Amino acid sequence: MAADVYVHLIEPAAWRAALELGAVRPPSLDAVGFVHLSTPEQVHLPAEALFPGRRDLVLLVVDPARLTDPVRLEPGRPEDPAGMLFPHLYGPLPTRAVVAVVPYRPPVQPVLPSPGDPLARALALYTSLPVRRAVGVGDVPGGVVVLDPDVPASHDNNRLLLTSPVDAATVTATAEEVGGNAGWPYRAALLGWPGAAPVAAELGRAGWEVEQLVLMARSPADPQPAATQRVEVVAQTEVHDLWERSWRRNLATTGARLDAVVGQLVGRERLNDLVVAVTDLVVREEGRVVAAAQLRVDGATAAVESVMTDPGSRGRGHADALLARALELAGTAGCDLVVLEASADDWPREWYARRGFAEIGRTWSVSREA
Known part of the structure; x- marks a missing residue:
């Protein structure tokens, strides 16, 4: 057999x-x-x-x-x-x-990726992790909904994860029903099946914000040379200040609401380490954390997340060092595949491509205010 x-x-x-x-x-x-x-x-x-x-x-x-x-x-x-x-x-x-x-989740038949299919393995990781860390999970047409009422500001922790084809009307109706019952201040979904682009486009025309995500992958072997001795492995709390500064620069809100949202977005990160092996990496300047990255290992597949550098410390090779160290650690852990998500419309996609990551597929993240 x-x-x-x-x-x-x-x-x-x-x-x-x-x-x-x-x-x-x-x-x-x-x-x-x-x-x-x-x-x-x-x-x-x-x-x-x-x-x-x-x-x-x-x-x-x-x-x-x-x-x-x-x-x-x-x-x-x-x-x-x-x-x-x-x-x-x-x-x-x-x-x-x-x-x-x-x-x-019987009676739903699981989709099992083949070892040599990097796209299927990447999709399995990105759709499995939210389910495993969720407070609540429910079946919906095309996939599941994940819920975590402790971090209502986090779209990643409270949204539809759709891996089988559904039409735009079904996405809208399901998000409205689930989001309304859960009290979400927004409606959000990940469209993760091949060929979802037309549905994403239709939702965009109906007023949803649409972000096209490029899934990229490479082997951890032979990373580009970089001065990895500057990189430290730290407890996650060491990265909180950098994350907070980044969210405060990028969120379009102010005052007490900004404080609450940033607190939730920073605090949610600890949930990942409950279900996969998380390693947080940083670079310091004069004792202050100015750059960071995260590696998530889930068996033979790893994901690189949250590579960032303070604006005033860019151009000094910190991100290259962090990425090289993450690839080294992934190889040591026995991974043969390292994946990441990059926005199709932003420059990091090209930066990763120059460092050996190749596009393997795309997903679409859609959201709108309630």
């Missing part, structure tokens, strides 16, 4: 712990000597037996070619269909063999 991918069902907190250890070591490894794997067609059987009714689990998408310990096809539980064999991994499951982490 050859398989393009295997899957392993796990609770999000257990996966986060495995990222620290570099491997998934479930109790079965000590009890019976192996890690239970499944093919995508089989996984509903252990899910129903071990986690009946649960919709808050994730599937680890495993590339069999990255496993070094033996995999044996053996019977599962006595009540499983006669003659069915399951792949059992006789050793821990390395996190570097996990090419994607996908929410498991």
Whole structure:
């Protein structure tokens, strides 16, 4: 039984712990000597037996070619269909063999990316992370809605995540219903399926703000030379002042509302480290943090986020150093793919292209005031 991918069902907190250890070591490894794997067609059987009714689990998408310990096809539980064999991994499951982490929400069939499909892996990361960190998740036409009432100003934490085609009227009606019930001060959605451009354009004509996002990717190998010794790994609180200065420059609001919104946008960042391995990197000048970047590792896939430099400190190579260090850390963690999002209409897209990132696809972020 050859398989393009295997899957392993796990609770999000257990996966986060495995990222620290570099491997998934479930109790079965000590009890019976192996890690239970499944093919995508089989996984509903252990899910129903071990986690009946649960919709808050994730599937680890495993590339069999990255496993070094033996995999044996053996019977599962006595009540499983006669003659069915399951792949059992006789050793821990390395996190570097996990090419994607996908929410498991039966009866919705999960979309599992192939190891060699960078766009599918990037989309899996960008649509999975908001679900795993959300306070609430609900099914909607075309995908899910994520909600976090603690940070209502954050579109990333409170919006529709649509990965299957729907029309503009459905996006509008769903956002209005969900946003109205949740008390959102805006309506927001990510259109993440191939060919969503016409729907985004129609929403734009109807008054929505539309941002086209370019998904870019590269291997972490051979980053451009840069003076990475200037880069420090720090606790996230060390970056808060820089983030706050950036948001205050870029937000079109003032006074107490600005203070509240900035507080939420800075504070929300800690939620990512609850579900993926986050490393915050900074460069200082005279002891003050003037540039920063973030690396998020989710198995064999990593994302570079929030690369920024204070305006007065630009042109000194800080961003190059931060990016090079992030790529080094991604390689050390066992990642073979590093992804990022860049606005289609802004200069960083070209900056990343000169540093080895290639476009792999596009998504559309749409929003409007309530």
